Amino acid sequence: ETGVTQxxxxxxxxxxxxxxxxxxxxxxxxxxxxxxQALGQGPQFIFQYYREEENGRGNFPPRFSGLQFPNxxxxxxxxxxxxxxxxxxxxxxxxxxxxxxxPLHFGNGTRLTVx
Amino acid sequence: SQQGEEDPQALSIQEGENxxxxxxxxxxxxxxxxxxxxxxxxxxxxxxxxxxxxxKHSGRLRVTLDxxxxxxxxxxxxxRAADTASYFCATDFNQAGxxxxxxxxxxxxxxx
Numbered sequence: 001e002t003g004v005t006q007x008x009x010x011x012x013x014x015x016x017x018x019x020x021x022x023x024x025x026x027x028x029x030x031x032x033x034x035x036x037q038a039l040g041q042g043p044q045f046i047f048q049y050y051r052e053e054e055n056g057r058g059n060f061p062p063r064f065s066g067l068q069f070p071n072x073x074x075x076x077x078x079x080x081x082x083x084x085x086x087x088x089x090x091x092x093x094x095x096x097x098x099x100x101x102x103p104l105h106f107g108n109g110t111r112l113t114v115x
Numbered sequence: 116s117q118q119g120e121e122d123p124q125a126l127s128i129q130e131g132e133n134x135x136x137x138x139x140x141x142x143x144x145x146x147x148x149x150x151x152x153x154x155x156x157x158x159x160x161x162x163x164x165x166x167x168x169x170x171k172h173s174g175r176l177r178v179t180l181d182x183x184x185x186x187x188x189x190x191x192x193x194x195r196a197a198d199t200a201s202y203f204c205a206t207d208f209n210q211a212g213x214x215x216x217x218x219x220x221x222x223x224x225x226x227x
Binding site for chain 2 (some may be wrong): 090107
């Protein structure tokens with residue numbers, strides 16, 4: 001089975017710019033979630049997409065937006081980058097089940113540095 | 116905001132020793148999960164325990180859950196150098212349980 005892949009692995013942007021991060025879900029999974037992990041912290045939930053619709057959002061401003069495509073790949077877009085956006089961005093896929101106990105499968109992340 | 120908080124923040128042990136990490140959370144949950152993260156990489160799912168379960172085993176891992184105290188523990192027996200990583204507990208954010216709230220993690224260092 002194909003795991004979760006993210007691109008690019010590293011990215012350097014300037015404050016005020018926009019960035020797009022990409023994720024390819026694990027085969028058979030229909031849900032993708034994005035997390036932000038600052039250095040020394042645990043991952044923070046940004047949002048989740050299920051069947052191309054946003055299915056939950058954490059405490060992040062609207063300049064963080066996303067897309068999920070019919071093949072279950074996904075994008076995370078961040079506009080008007082701020083220095084505090086520097087972090088590891090993790091994508092995770094799962095199969096949304098009614099019992100609600102589907103483990104997340106993570107990619108290795110994109111390290112974003114904002115200067 | 117962080118739901119789960121791990122304790123201790125850092126733990127250093129010798130190979131062969133047991134490692135115990137604790138997690139406390141604030142609100143009622145459907146399930147609790149533990150993940151491992153090697154430096155700079157993605158998280159790997161270790162074990163999930165449901166709110167109606169008290170203990171669960173997987174290989175060298177033993178997880179307990181006490182919903183009355185809103186706490187969980189992860190025990191790694193006979194630790195190996197390869198167990199060196201950060202360990203996070205995570206609780207479900209929504210009813211479906213596929214959005215998780217993670218703690219700050221425990222950094223485990225196992226020396227040979």
